[in-house]
Amino acid sequence: xxxxxxxxxxxxxxxxxxxxxxxxxxxxxxxxxxxxxxxxxxxxxxxxxxxxxxxxxxxxxxxxxxxxxxxxxxxxxxxxxxxxxxxxxxxxxxxxxxxxxxxxxxxxxxxxxxxxxxxxxxxxxxxxxxxxxxxxxxxxxxxxxxxxxxxxxxxxxxxxxxxxxxxxxxxxxxxxxxxxxxxxxxxxxxxxxxx
Amino acid sequence: xxxxxxxxxxxxxxxxxxxxxxxxxxxxxxxxxxxxxxxxxxxxxxxxxxxxxxxxxxxxxxxxxxxxxxxxxxxxxxxxxxxxxxxxxxxxxxxxxxxxxxxxxxxxxxxxxxxxxxxxxxxxxxxxxxxxxxxxxxxxxxxxxxxxxxxxxxxxxxxxxxxxxxxxxxxxxxxxxxxxxxxxxxxxxxxxxxxxxxxxxxxxxxxxxx
Amino acid sequence: xxxxxxxxxxxxxxxxxxxxxxxxxxxxxxxxxxxxxxxxxxxxxxxxxxxxxxxxxxxxxxxxxxxxxxxxxxxxxxxxxxxxxxxxxxxxxxxxxxxxxxxxxxxxxxxxxxxxxxxxxxxxxxxxxxxxxxxxxxxxxxxxxxxxxxxxxxxxxxxxxxxxxxxxxxxxxxxxxxxxxxxxxxxxxxxxxxxxxxxxxxxxxxxxxxxx
Numbered sequence: 001x002x003x004x005x006x007x008x009x010x011x012x013x014x015x016x017x018x019x020x021x022x023x024x025x026x027x028x029x030x031x032x033x034x035x036x037x038x039x040x041x042x043x044x045x046x047x048x049x050x051x052x053x054x055x056x057x058x059x060x061x062x063x064x065x066x067x068x069x070x071x072x073x074x075x076x077x078x079x080x081x082x083x084x085x086x087x088x089x090x091x092x093x094x095x096x097x098x099x100x101x102x103x104x105x106x107x108x109x110x111x112x113x114x115x116x117x118x119x120x121x122x123x124x125x126x127x128x129x130x131x132x133x134x135x136x137x138x139x140x141x142x143x144x145x146x147x148x149x150x151x152x153x154x155x156x157x158x159x160x161x162x163x164x165x166x167x168x169x170x171x172x173x174x175x176x177x178x179x180x181x182x183x184x185x186x187x188x189x190x191x192x193x194x195x
Numbered sequence: 196x197x198x199x200x201x202x203x204x205x206x207x208x209x210x211x212x213x214x215x216x217x218x219x220x221x222x223x224x225x226x227x228x229x230x231x232x233x234x235x236x237x238x239x240x241x242x243x244x245x246x247x248x249x250x251x252x253x254x255x256x257x258x259x260x261x262x263x264x265x266x267x268x269x270x271x272x273x274x275x276x277x278x279x280x281x282x283x284x285x286x287x288x289x290x291x292x293x294x295x296x297x298x299x300x301x302x303x304x305x306x307x308x309x310x311x312x313x314x315x316x317x318x319x320x321x322x323x324x325x326x327x328x329x330x331x332x333x334x335x336x337x338x339x340x341x342x343x344x345x346x347x348x349x350x351x352x353x354x355x356x357x358x359x360x361x362x363x364x365x366x367x368x369x370x371x372x373x374x375x376x377x378x379x380x381x382x383x384x385x386x387x388x389x390x391x392x393x394x395x396x397x398x399x400x401x402x403x404x405x
Numbered sequence: 406x407x408x409x410x411x412x413x414x415x416x417x418x419x420x421x422x423x424x425x426x427x428x429x430x431x432x433x434x435x436x437x438x439x440x441x442x443x444x445x446x447x448x449x450x451x452x453x454x455x456x457x458x459x460x461x462x463x464x465x466x467x468x469x470x471x472x473x474x475x476x477x478x479x480x481x482x483x484x485x486x487x488x489x490x491x492x493x494x495x496x497x498x499x500x501x502x503x504x505x506x507x508x509x510x511x512x513x514x515x516x517x518x519x520x521x522x523x524x525x526x527x528x529x530x531x532x533x534x535x536x537x538x539x540x541x542x543x544x545x546x547x548x549x550x551x552x553x554x555x556x557x558x559x560x561x562x563x564x565x566x567x568x569x570x571x572x573x574x575x576x577x578x579x580x581x582x583x584x585x586x587x588x589x590x591x592x593x594x595x596x597x598x599x600x601x602x603x604x605x606x607x608x609x610x611x612x613x614x615x616x617x
Binding site: 021022023024025026027028031073074075076077078081082085086111112114115116117119120121124125128167168169170171173174175176177178180181182184185188 | 217218219220221222224225264265268269272273275276279280295298299301302303304307375378379380381382383384386387388390391392394395398
Binding site: 073074075078082191 | 441448
């Protein structure tokens with residue numbers, strides 16, 4: 001097992017190619033949920049969980065079911081999204097029974113995880129980059145962490161922005177975008193971190 | 196049947212999916228580094244929106260409520276795959292430029308949103324209008340963002356598809372393009388500023404009413 | 406769903422809800438496979454055309470390109486219209502600044518005929534992309550293996566220019582070229598090497614030839 005490659009993978013997924021600030025995956029919930037810190041954390045964990053679990057299921061489905069029959073050329077999209085949708089449904093039911101407080105806090109954003117570009121995007125990245133199973137899972141987990149990190153950072157900033165004097169036209173969403181721009185710029189500092 | 200053309204025009208400005216409703220952001224910012232990318236992605240989205248709205252509208256009374264989301268997603272995924280295959284076959288360079296964001300059209304909130312909000316409740320003809328209108332609005336928005344980013348960020352306007360078409364070079368007027376605009380931060384800045392612009396107009400309209 | 410009533414009524418309701426989605430899934434799957442079948446030829450053609458265009462641009466006078474393999478690495482042998490070998494094209498890849506820099510290196514008679522950068526998508530726009538332009542690449546044309554730098558100082562030693570502000574990208578391209586020579590050597594050709602040939606570049610570089 002190449003430790004260096006795994007380390008690069010993790011650091012790259014969390015910082016350098018951060019899903020939100022660099023790859024632009026997962027933006028819709030990003031701007032919708034990041035207003036408050038607690039919902040941001042909850043969403044981050046939920047997304048990380050779905051990311052890892054769906055990758056674990058999609059990987060064998062792709063490589064043992066689709067590819068051997070050459071079905072991946074035209075059934076990949078529909079099969080992947082089905083797996084994700086089914087999985088999110090399961091998570092919804094499970095949360096409703098086990099952690100109802102989280103279920104109610106996430107509200108409508110929970111089923112919306114299905115349409116989170118980050119989940120489907122990860123599945124496709126894993127396929128394009130030809131990661132091994134272990135690499136895929138580590139990648140999914142790191143990507144989720146990066147996503148959570150971005151959400152939390154954003155929530156912290158937005159909570160403060162609510163009370164700041166922002167020009168009327170920029171209030172709420174536009175200034176959030178500008179803040180995201182600055183954070184994205186800051187992420188560039190990490191590029192030299194891994195060779 | 197009375198034709199309500201408003202269903203077509205509403206998606207272009209008044210209910211523009213990106214600038215007004217602010218949905219479907221992910222691909223918008225990621226691919227808007229070249230003008231042709233915006234146009235290409237926009238056309239793909241129009242195709243998927245029109246087809247899926249149409250089919251979903253036809254089947255709207257047959258699909259049981261409990262399974263409507265998976266049903267809509269299957270239909271949308273099918274048309275997205277068709278678009279993807281068409282692009283791989285006929286416009287491979289655009290296909291490479293748009294990358295994973297072509298399959299990601301499936302989870303573009305705009306498409307599922309229109310299916311749920313409109314196509315499931317209206318007749319097929321108007322559903323097509325709605326889809327095309329929203330698609331046009333989307334195309335307009337992405338292309339505008341891409342145009343701004345490309346001009347400021349690389350000093351060019353790329354309108355080349357499958358080897359055909361011009362690449363307008365403005366570098367004699369813009370000597371040193373601000374590269375940051377075609378990098379991720381630039382995307383956030385341009386969209387944020389445009390959103391502020393639209394919010395400004397909205398505020399003005401509301402003030403006038405008072 | 407309520408659990409009252411007999412199991413029979415429940416099953417009927419369940420079936421009524423499930424069969425439409427199953428039907429849709431099957432219908433869509435069917436639609437997709439017909440679409441794919443009708444486009445399959447065109448798809449393969451498009452992929453081949455892309456490849457051929459690049460190959461042709463490297464050896465414009467070649468008649469045919471033969472795809473060959475050595476030690477799990479693919480390469481192309483360019484032949485003229487009479488079947489005589491005029492050169493080889495190697496596809497190599499090394500990590501640059503933000504990602505892999507993929508190059509197609511055409512070697513003939515032991516020196517670089519021409520190079521084309523296939524992809525340098527994650528390099529810095531504006532700076533790193535200078536290393537993909539023929540203007541900069543042309544300095545390598547006509548060079549042999551021992552003329553290719555392996556480290557930044559070697560650029561200066563061998564009187565070549567690295568792109569200022571894009572050292573990693575420039576090095577990636579240089580390594581792509583020397584990797585191509587290494588495969589060329591494996592084919593049995595004699596390649597003059599540097600005396601201190603103790604692998605000046607680390608083995609972390611990836612080669613795009615061997616897939617999974």
